[in-house]
């Protein structure tokens with residue numbers, strides 16, 4: 001989509017473009033309200049600022065839709081399609097899949113939410129190493145890291161939506 005057609009959308013339609021990037025109403029509404037944008041980059045800057053930080057409540061609500069790393073996103077929603085696309089580049093073999101399953105479970109036990117990481121541009125080994133590293137985080141540190149990953153995924157999704 002180009003920025004001028006995004007500017008011209010009514011608020012609901014504009015929000016529908018943004019929601020699959022991060023299902024956080026405050027964030028979506030802040031970007032919609034900041035229109036018109038002179039460029040896609042201006043939209044991205046607004047989005048980055050509005051996502052710094054996401055609150056714990058916003059993060060936990062948004063994570064409800066993220067599939068586990070290594071698992072196929074359920075359904076055919078825009079968000080599920082994006083998740084699948086982002087994870088399709090992962091070269092997950094038997095061993096890695098087993099280690100991710102164990103690691104995801106341990107992470108969910110410890111932090112009571114799904115392990116979230118920007119998968120695009122990372123190998124499955126890097127993701128497994130990050131999972132093990134972050135498992136050792138204290139809850140507050142990990143909360144901040146999750147927020148950063150959610151922000152990175154949202155901005156990546158926005159960038160491809162506006163081919164910025």
Ligand SMILES: NC(=O)NC1=NC(=O)NC1=O
Pocket residue numbers: 066067068069082083084086087114115116117118119120153
């Ligand atoms: N649990 C996850 O990390 N999920 C995801 N990471 C991505 O980059 N896309 C996802 O859906």
